[in-house]
Amino acid sequence: MPLDDIRKKIDSIDTQLLDLLSQRAECVHIVGEIKKQEGLQIYAPEREESLLRKLVEKNQGRLPEKSIRAIYREIMSAALALEDDLKIAYLGPEGTWTHQAAIKKFGHSVEYLPQANFAEVFDQVARRKASYGVVPIENSTEGAVSHTLDLFVDSPLRICAQILLRIENGLMASIPREEIKTLYSHPQVFGQCRNWILQNFPKADLVEVSSTTKAAKLAKENAHQGAAALGGPLAAEMYDLHMMEECIQDRATNTTRFLVIGEKTCPPTGNDRTSILFSMKDQPGSLVKALTSFESCAINMSKIESRPSKQRDWEYIFYVDLAGHCEDENVAAALDELSRHCSLVKLLGSYPDVTDI
């Protein structure tokens, strides 16, 4: 087919797509009105995830899953922004990996509120200044983000979704490589790039800062003193730094899991994950008894972390992720049994077990 003809065909498809998108936005508007009348939350992560899974399953064309999800993410974001004044608090400033994770979940049409630290993200949501918050919880190379875990102990907030994001750090600077004397970055990123730093800059000063965006800013400002930063492409772009080497983390498949926190947890989708925390008295066998609750209800435990309880020395809080939803019969039974062995059991939330990176 000649180029002109195929372009005419694309124009015609775009006109149809635009019309369909408007029709879709009308339907979302009607759903939004019904939800407002019934006092329901406009944003429904379980419905969005089910819809995305169905679309990916139905897809027969050449677009990969990642693209289908990204396109629909923006379609849903745009319609949602018309219905609700969604504000998303995240660990800022702009350009951090958490910002990128938040955009992956909520798209570009909602409002983003960068926060100075994790506690502020929790606080903004708890005080209803933000509708939802996005915080990192664990990295596949460096492990748990302990500060986030600790904040769940006293927070009334619940987990309503998770986001997986491939983290590819790079070396960025505005000076030649041989002039670099100081590397700025977030401690998590230094941890993820430990071997690369030893091999490439064994003598450099490593300066920990609160975000990779701040690291990029300092690399720009202190370039004359030999400063460079480790972080993602968005931070490099923001401060006009040259990305000298990409993908420098020690594991190519370095991935961070982020959580969306809100006032309520999420209804079941059929493929869910449940996060809980619990603590017990310091007695022989108490942890074994607690964990047996999951085994006896045939529940797969996908993760366990422990943190000092902060109440008494050598008492711990355990964080566990389970396969299933808290409304599933076996999960509810296991939580019931668990509470008999523990001094504290807290449900942090059940949410779709998304695996797309």
Ligand SMILES: C=C(O[C@@H]1C=C(C(=O)O)C=C[C@H]1O)C(=O)O
């Ligand atoms: C339309 C709805 O509300 C919101 C918008 C959605 C969409 O654009 O498809 C999906 C879920 C909700 O976040 C719904 O719940 O069905």
